[in-house]
Amino acid sequence: MAGSLWLVRPRTDGGNDYVNFVRGLADVEMREGSHLPPQMPLLKRRCRLQLDEAERQRHALLQQQGFRCSEPLF
Template sequence: MDLFVLSHVWLLRPCPDGGTDYVCFRPGQDRVEVVEGYHLPPQMPLIKRRKWLDSAEVPHCRSQLEKVQGFKHGQPLF
């Protein structure tokens, strides 16, 4: 199993209003939950989308988010 699938991975993108768009990859037993959202402290995080991917799909999804949408790997927001 890929090491990436064994731990949570956060991708972050700053927003003009001071908030942050985020994508969190959360490993499950056979699949990975992908949670997309927005956070502007001190507000509660807003979940925009949630989906499940097979672990084989995760590298392509992450690559698209980083190369096409401008997300960068970062520390957990909350």
């Protein structure tokens, strides 16, 4: 996982749930939230993960929770 990765899942109200992975020197910050334009994005949770755990989370989000890779939302 290099740099920053965005995963997005559309919601029925026109907004999106998002997960943003940001690679650091020794770990990965995972930010989860939602966005309903034109409102400001809502950050629901953020945590730091080891690289292998971040990869497992990314895989689970893509395979089991309906997220897809995306360009940055904002």
